[in-house]
Amino acid sequence: AVVLPGEGLHPQDYQPPVLVLGQDQSQGITSGMFQRLDTQEEFDGIDVIPLIVRRSRVKWPPGEFNRESTPECWSDDGLSGSQRPIGDAKAVFAGQACLACSWYTERPWDQDSQRGACMPGYNVLLVDANSYETYLLRLKGTSVKLARMFYAKGIYRQAAVRLSSERVEDARGAWYQMKAKTLRRLDEADASRAQSMLQDYVD
Secondary structure (H helix, E strand, C coil), X not given: CCCCCCCCCCHHHHCCCEEEECCCCCCCCCCCCEEECCXXXXXXXXXXXXEXXXXXXXXXXXXXXXXXXXXXXXXXXXXXXXXXXXXXXXXXXXXXXXXXXXXXXXXXXXXXXXXXXXXXXXXXEEXXXXXXXXXXXXXXXXXXXXXXXXXXXXXXXXXXXXXXXXXXEECCEEEEEEEEEEEEECCXXXXXXXXXXXXXXXX
């Protein structure tokens, strides 16, 4: 196909908007609601298709965990420190192998919380099952368990999933827990469209 001069998107528009779940201490987001950060639109739930599930890691500062704090280091693939800044902050071990790091652990829950263990998580690329817009969802903390569902056979790139939230309280405090429920298996046309969109991110 012929590509005309100036045809295509601006570089920043190739980046999918980030989807976050508001907590009681969040600023600018309603507690228990999902928000897309580029437009500040909020949803009490959203239907999505899991397109890509990638490992990640985050090292939080030592001390009591705060969901609004900025991490000290992070990895976008679970293999090496990210070169991507978060605001004005840069990862402490950018470009270094995670396995070689003294903070690396596969069992962060066994570590002293005051030490600031490096926590495994996931970056998930989702497609809106209705509008076919793409979103980036970062799973961390108690939401990490959803990655197993997203990546399961019969769901990964093959089914629509409903994201919602539920308020949870225990000895650690209170927060809104992300929930997911399978809605339907994609028909042939929807599965083909999702597969076509996938090529934009793997080519």
